[in-house]
Amino acid sequence: MRRRKHTMLARALLMLPALLVAGLLARTEWLGVEAERQHPPKGNFLTLPGGRLHYVERKPVGEMRGTVVLVHGASSDHADLLATLGPELGHYRVIALDRPGHGWSDRIDENGMADPAQQATVIMKALDQILSEPFVLVAHSLAGALATRIALDHPERLRGLVLLGGVTHPWPGGIAWYYHAASWPVIGPVFTRLIGVPASDAFLRSGVESVFAPRPVTPGYVAAGEIRLLLRPSTFEANARDVAATHAFVSAQAPRYRDLRIPVVAITGDSDAIVSPVIHSAAIAREAPQGRFVLLPGVGHMPHHAAPEIVVEAIDQLAGPRSSLALAR
Numbered sequence: 001m002r003r004r005k006h007t008m009l010a011r012a013l014l015m016l017p018a019l020l021v022a023g024l025l026a027r028t029e030w031l032g033v034e035a036e037r038q039h040p041p042k043g044n045f046l047t048l049p050g051g052r053l054h055y056v057e058r059k060p061v062g063e064m065r066g067t068v069v070l071v072h073g074a075s076s077d078h079a080d081l082l083a084t085l086g087p088e089l090g091h092y093r094v095i096a097l098d099r100p101g102h103g104w105s106d107r108i109d110e111n112g113m114a115d116p117a118q119q120a121t122v123i124m125k126a127l128d129q130i131l132s133e134p135f136v137l138v139a140h141s142l143a144g145a146l147a148t149r150i151a152l153d154h155p156e157r158l159r160g161l162v163l164l165g166g167v168t169h170p171w172p173g174g175i176a177w178y179y180h181a182a183s184w185p186v187i188g189p190v191f192t193r194l195i196g197v198p199a200s201d202a203f204l205r206s207g208v209e210s211v212f213a214p215r216p217v218t219p220g221y222v223a224a225g226e227i228r229l230l231l232r233p234s235t236f237e238a239n240a241r242d243v244a245a246t247h248a249f250v251s252a253q254a255p256r257y258r259d260l261r262i263p264v265v266a267i268t269g270d271s272d273a274i275v276s277p278v279i280h281s282a283a284i285a286r287e288a289p290q291g292r293f294v295l296l297p298g299v300g301h302m303p304h305h306a307a308p309e310i311v312v313e314a315i316d317q318l319a320g321p322r323s324s325l326a327l328a329r
Contacts, residue, residue: 021194028197032232039226041104043078043096046126051106053126054078058086058094066159066319067133070096071123073141073165074243075207077103079226081140084218084305088312092319095130097123099143101238103229114183114241116146116249124154136318138311140164140304141275142242145250148284151264152256160263160318162311165275165301168266168284170251175243182240192233196240201231211301214271218305257287264288265314269299269306 043056056078068089070081078096086094100122101107112118123146127135136159139147144166151161178199181191200207208217208227222228229235266281275281277295285293294314299306 024194024198027201028193028231028233031197031201031228035228035231038223039079039229043104045104046129048108048122048125050108051100053100053106053108053122054098054104055126055130056082056096057130058082058089058096060093061090063091064093065091065316067093067095067131067135068315068319069127069131069135069137070094071137071139071143071147072097072099072102073139073143073167074239075227075230076140077226077229079103079224081138081304083221083224084308085138085311088308089315092315095127095135097126099123099146099242101242102235103226107234107238113238114245116242116246117149119242120146120149120153124150124157127157134159136160136162136315138162138164138315139166141301142167142246144168144275144280145246145253148257148260149253151260151262152253155261158262159320160265162314162318163264163266163268163281163284164303164311165268165272165277166266166280166284167246167275168250168257168280169254170247171276171279174247179240179243182237183244188237188240189233192236192240196236197231197233200236204228211274212305213273213300214298215300215302215306218302221305254283254287257284258289260288260290263290263292263318265292265294265318267294267296267303267307267311267314269296269301269303271299272301274301 041054043054045052045054072078072080077098082096098105100113100119107113108122134157137147144163148168151158182188182196266285268277268281282293285291296303296307304311
C-alpha cells in the first residue's frame with residue numbers, strides 16, 4: 001500500500017509541469033480572445049498584396065486645415081495617439097494607422113515586415129489609396145525609424161514630420177533579452193505563449209507606468225489605448241521582431257538625415273528613460289536642415305499625453321496656410 005502511494009505521488013509530481021504548461025497556454029489563449037472581444041476593429045481596412053491594413057479616420061469639424069497621419073510606436077496601436085491627439089485635431093482630417101501586425105492590421109509579409117523600410121513602403125502604398133494631398137506625419141517612439149524613411153524617400157508627400165520621442169539613431173546597450181527570445185524561430189512562439197504573454201499581462205500596469213514616468217498614467221489609458229491587444233501571441237511576436245530589427249536599421253539610415261528636405265520637429269521629454277532625448281531627438285533636430293528640437297521638462301516617453309497642445313501647435317505650424325488651398329485643388 002505504501003509503495004502504491006509513493007507511485008501515485010511520483011506520477012502526480014511528474015504531471016505538474018504538464019499541467020502548468022497547459023494552464024499557461026490556456027491563459028494565453030484566453031487573454032488574446034478577451035482582448036479582441038474588448039477591442040474589436042473600429043475603423044476601415046485597406047487591401048494590399050498579402051493582407052489588409054486597418055486605420056481609423058476622423059473627419060474635420062468646420063474649416064479643414066489639412067491632413068494628419070498618426071503612426072504608433074512599439075507595444076501599442078493606432079488608439080494610443082488617437083485617444084489623446086484626436087480630440088485636439090478637430091480642424092484636420094486625421095488618419096491613425098495600425099502598423100503591420102499590430103492592432104487589427106495583418107502582418108502582410110511575416111518574414112520581412114520587421115524592417116522599418118518595409119513598413120514604410122506598406123504604409124505609403126496604403127495611404128496612396130485614400131490620400132492625394134500632402135500631409136503632416138506624426139510618429140511616436142519606434143515608428144520614428146519608419147517615419148524618417150518616409151520623409152527621406154517621399155518628401156513631396158509630406159508637409160512636415162513630427163517625432164514624439166522618436167527612435168532615429170543607434171543607441172548603446174542593445175535591447176531587453178526577451179525581445180530576442182520572442183523573435184527566435186521555433187523557440188520564439190514557445191517563449192511567447194508560456195512566458196512572454198503571461199508575464200506581460202502580470203506586469204502590464206508597471207510597464208505602462210514606466211513609459212509615463214515621472215508623470216502619472218493618463219486615467220483609462222490601458223482601455224482607451226487598446227493596449228491589451230498586445231497580449232495576442234501573433235502581435236507580441238511581431239512587436240518583438242520590430243524592436244529587434246530597429247537598431248541595425250537606424251544605424252544604416254542615420255547618415256542620410258542631412259538630406260531631409262522637409263521640416264522636422266522632434267518633441268521629447270527630458271525625463272524619457274525609454275528613448276534617449278540626446279541620442280535621438282536632439283540629434284535628428286540638429287542634423288536635419290529644417291530640424292527643431294522641443295524639450296518638455298518633467299515629461300517621460302509619452303509627450304503626446306503630457307502636452308498634446310505642444311504637439312498640435314507643431315502640427316499647425318507645419319500644416320501652414322497653404323493647406324486649404326492644396327486640398328481645394
